[in-house]
Amino acid sequence: MKNTLPSFEGPVCPVPINTRNQIVMGHGSGGRMTSDLIHSIFQPAFSNEALNEGNDFASLQMTGFEGRSGRLIVSVDSHIVKPIFFPGGDIGRLSICGTVNDVAASGARPLYITAGFILEEGLEIGTLQRVVESMKNAAEEAGVSIVAGDTKVVEKGSADQVFITTTGVGWVENTVQIGGQYARPGDIVLTSGTLGDHGIAVLSARGELGFAADIASDTAPLNHLVETILKSAPHTHVLRDPTRGGLATTLNEIAGQSGVGITLEEDSIPVNPVTRSACEMLGFDPLYMANEGKLIIILPHEEAESALTAMRSSRYGEQAAVIGQVEADHPGQVLLRTPFGGTRLLDMLAGEMLPRIC
Amino acid sequence: MKNTLPSFEGPVCPVPINTRNQIVMGHGSGGRMTSDLIHSIFQPAFSNEALNEGNDFASLQMTGFEGRSGRLIVSVDSHIVKPIFFPGGDIGRLSICGTVNDVAASGARPLYITAGFILEEGLEIGTLQRVVESMKNAAEEAGVSIVAGDTKVVEKGSADQVFITTTGVGWVENTVQIGGQYARPGDIVLTSGTLGDHGIAVLSARGELGFAADIASDTAPLNHLVETILKSAPHTHVLRDPTRGGLATTLNEIAGQSGVGITLEEDSIPVNPVTRSACEMLGFDPLYMANEGKLIIILPHEEAESALTAMRSSRYGEQAAVIGQVEADHPGQVLLRTPFGGTRLLDMLAGEMLPRIC
Numbered sequence: 001m002k003n004t005l006p007s008f009e010g011p012v013c014p015v016p017i018n019t020r021n022q023i024v025m026g027h028g029s030g031g032r033m034t035s036d037l038i039h040s041i042f043q044p045a046f047s048n049e050a051l052n053e054g055n056d057f058a059s060l061q062m063t064g065f066e067g068r069s070g071r072l073i074v075s076v077d078s079h080i081v082k083p084i085f086f087p088g089g090d091i092g093r094l095s096i097c098g099t100v101n102d103v104a105a106s107g108a109r110p111l112y113i114t115a116g117f118i119l120e121e122g123l124e125i126g127t128l129q130r131v132v133e134s135m136k137n138a139a140e141e142a143g144v145s146i147v148a149g150d151t152k153v154v155e156k157g158s159a160d161q162v163f164i165t166t167t168g169v170g171w172v173e174n175t176v177q178i179g180g181q182y183a184r185p186g187d188i189v190l191t192s193g194t195l196g197d198h199g200i201a202v203l204s205a206r207g208e209l210g211f212a213a214d215i216a217s218d219t220a221p222l223n224h225l226v227e228t229i230l231k232s233a234p235h236t237h238v239l240r241d242p243t244r245g246g247l248a249t250t251l252n253e254i255a256g257q258s259g260v261g262i263t264l265e266e267d268s269i270p271v272n273p274v275t276r277s278a279c280e281m282l283g284f285d286p287l288y289m290a291n292e293g294k295l296i297i298i299l300p301h302e303e304a305e306s307a308l309t310a311m312r313s314s315r316y317g318e319q320a321a322v323i324g325q326v327e328a329d330h331p332g333q334v335l336l337r338t339p340f341g342g343t344r345l346l347d348m349l350a351g352e353m354l355p356r357i358c
Numbered sequence: 359m360k361n362t363l364p365s366f367e368g369p370v371c372p373v374p375i376n377t378r379n380q381i382v383m384g385h386g387s388g389g390r391m392t393s394d395l396i397h398s399i400f401q402p403a404f405s406n407e408a409l410n411e412g413n414d415f416a417s418l419q420m421t422g423f424e425g426r427s428g429r430l431i432v433s434v435d436s437h438i439v440k441p442i443f444f445p446g447g448d449i450g451r452l453s454i455c456g457t458v459n460d461v462a463a464s465g466a467r468p469l470y471i472t473a474g475f476i477l478e479e480g481l482e483i484g485t486l487q488r489v490v491e492s493m494k495n496a497a498e499e500a501g502v503s504i505v506a507g508d509t510k511v512v513e514k515g516s517a518d519q520v521f522i523t524t525t526g527v528g529w530v531e532n533t534v535q536i537g538g539q540y541a542r543p544g545d546i547v548l549t550s551g552t553l554g555d556h557g558i559a560v561l562s563a564r565g566e567l568g569f570a571a572d573i574a575s576d577t578a579p580l581n582h583l584v585e586t587i588l589k590s591a592p593h594t595h596v597l598r599d600p601t602r603g604g605l606a607t608t609l610n611e612i613a614g615q616s617g618v619g620i621t622l623e624e625d626s627i628p629v630n631p632v633t634r635s636a637c638e639m640l641g642f643d644p645l646y647m648a649n650e651g652k653l654i655i656i657l658p659h660e661e662a663e664s665a666l667t668a669m670r671s672s673r674y675g676e677q678a679a680v681i682g683q684v685e686a687d688h689p690g691q692v693l694l695r696t697p698f699g700g701t702r703l704l705d706m707l708a709g710e711m712l713p714r715i716c
Contacts, residue, residue, distance in 0.1 A: 022480050046503075050506075072527070074470060074525075074527060078510045098414035112408075112416070114433070114434035118476070125379050125380060128399060131398055141675070149409075150434050151400075151436075165476075167432075167472045324608065356512065
């Protein structure tokens with residue numbers, strides 16, 4: 001599942017059938033199978049208001065505490081990326097940025113991070129030092145403090161080098177109302193930049209491309225970009241970072257949460273030429289590739305231009321673009337209009353495309 | 359490391375020497391080697407006020423937020439216990455109780471939990487369901503909500519069934535000041551019950567005892583017990599749950615944080631007869647065995663009796679006992695007075711006694 005559970009509608013889905021009734025890689029894809037696992041196992045057990053909103057963060061009304069009138073925002077992500085170092089990032093930077101971005105996507109200011117380390121016996125101390133240094137630098141860039149941690153060690157072969165689970169805590173005033181459930185017909189859909197780079201960078205680091213791709217992961221903390229967006233577009237409805245499952249899966253989640261349709265203009269979606277050709281050679285669709293430093297923004301038509309200008313003038317937003325709009329038609333569905341005028345349905349990622357990507 | 363890092367004093371310790379300069383099981387013991395790893399790798403990188411207080415929770419002053427005058431408490435623990443089901447508990451119950459207890463040990467009311475799951479490909483869905491059901495029940499008993507989650511899946515052989523990292527968020531009013539740094543000479547040391555049961559229960563589940571031990575883990579949420587204690591002993595200085603490294607390691611941490619000495623009366627420390635005989639046969643010391651449902655309480659002499667009475671009349675506290683006192687002498691050291699009048703030094707756990715215990 002992504003950070004919180006998709007809102008629960010209708011009857012409990014069966015656990016996705018697989019021959020052995022066992023966990024398969026697809027259950028961690030962030031796509032349809034992950035969603036099915038959530039709805040059948042986690043959601044029925046843990047169901048509560050914050051969880052059921054289905055965002056990548058939990059929004060916690062601080063009622064019951066006199067004098068406090070805001071919301072605490074918490075978000076969790078476990079990081080298992082393989083290899084742990086890749087062009088443009090590493091598991092340490094990823095573990096900070098992934099969680100900072102989920103908290104920031106609520107409109108909140110990320111403040112604190114906790115980190116749980118699961119280390120494999122035999123891990124080089126120098127490797128751990130590089131990962132920790134990278135976490136430190138990412139946290140400083142984001143302006144968050146790593147306030148609590150825990151370390152466990154398992155026998156060689158019981159884990160893969162290092163897994164890092166981070167939880168982020170932030171604060172947002174009650175005046176800010178941003179979430180996947182707030183997309184409205186007429187809204188404009190923007191991206192902060194090119195899509196699919198992280199996935200290709202990790203594949204390239206694995207040597208799975210079969211050729212050298214000069215592409216770096218976009219892994220970055222986006223909380224400062226979010227502040228910029230909200231200054232220029234104070235009525236923003238949705239912010240989300242399209243990680244596992246990519247743009248297509250993220251927009252399907254939002255379409256479902258808000259009960260709206262979304263139509264994208266294929267030729268307006270920015271994709272790095274290297275990423276595009278790598279995807280073509282591998283038979284992947286960049287719209288399903290993971291991103292770790294991009295935002296999807298959904299906001300009222302009137303504020304689209306100012307948001308676009310503000311993003312383009314700021315770090316991590318230079319290649320921002322308008323990519324589509326929200327409609328009342330085909331609720332819950334995401335359509336892609338091709339340059340030739342045809343349209344095709346963009347469903348959630350079905351199985352697992354790229355395991356161990358984040 | 360335990361949940362937050364022991365306060366940093368003096369020069370950075372070298373990483374504990376081992377022949378390969380690699381992570382070894384002892385780095386996860388919760389004892390001396392864990393402390394050395396923290397001081398040489400994590401603390402220098404992440405150093406900040408909340409972290410450096412060295413408690414099992416981070417205490418976050420909500421300054422900068424008008425009208426709020428309390429502290430947010432956050433705590434994180436990764437759970438890797440093997441086997442995942444054992445007498446008296448399982449990894450699910452452990453993952454909720456361990457974190458609830460660290461938050462409650464600050465005097466705070468635990469409110470919210472996030473959970474990051476790392477699943478091994480091939481895990482039986484039914485096994486995951488049992489674990490999740492157990493988390494649900496423990497959360498209900500504690501009165502906390504699991505508000506955010508994340509699931510990742512790794513290839514068969516890259517993890518061991520299921521690892522769960524939980525972060526707890528709680529709130530405490532500024533009038534409450536509880537932490538390992540507040541122990542004072544003259545204070546009394548209490549335990550909420552028998553020590554070492556969890557460790558022996560897990561060993562027994564592994565079949566490593568070589569005999570049948572009728573002992574169950576004490577895994578339990580202690581936040582309600584903490585409320586009871588604070589009602590009857592409002593000036594409590596320290597609360598802590600002695601998990602990895604046991605009573606001896608926990609008291610060494612506190613003695614170091616507060617710069618005081620602690621002396622225990624060996625024959626007043628409650629140990630379950632089965633646990634005692636199992637430890638004797640295995641050559642273990644119950645004072646170093648992990649507990650998952652016990653509290654160590656350090657408070658002013660005047661409030662010891664009322665705290666004891668309150669604990670004994672409440673669930674999880676029936677076998678509470680006074681076990682020692684805090685002194686100005688031998689600061690940073692924990693002494694054990696034997697029934698024969700002699701005393702011996704109780705140091706931190708040196709290496710790893712029982713891997714995969716929590």
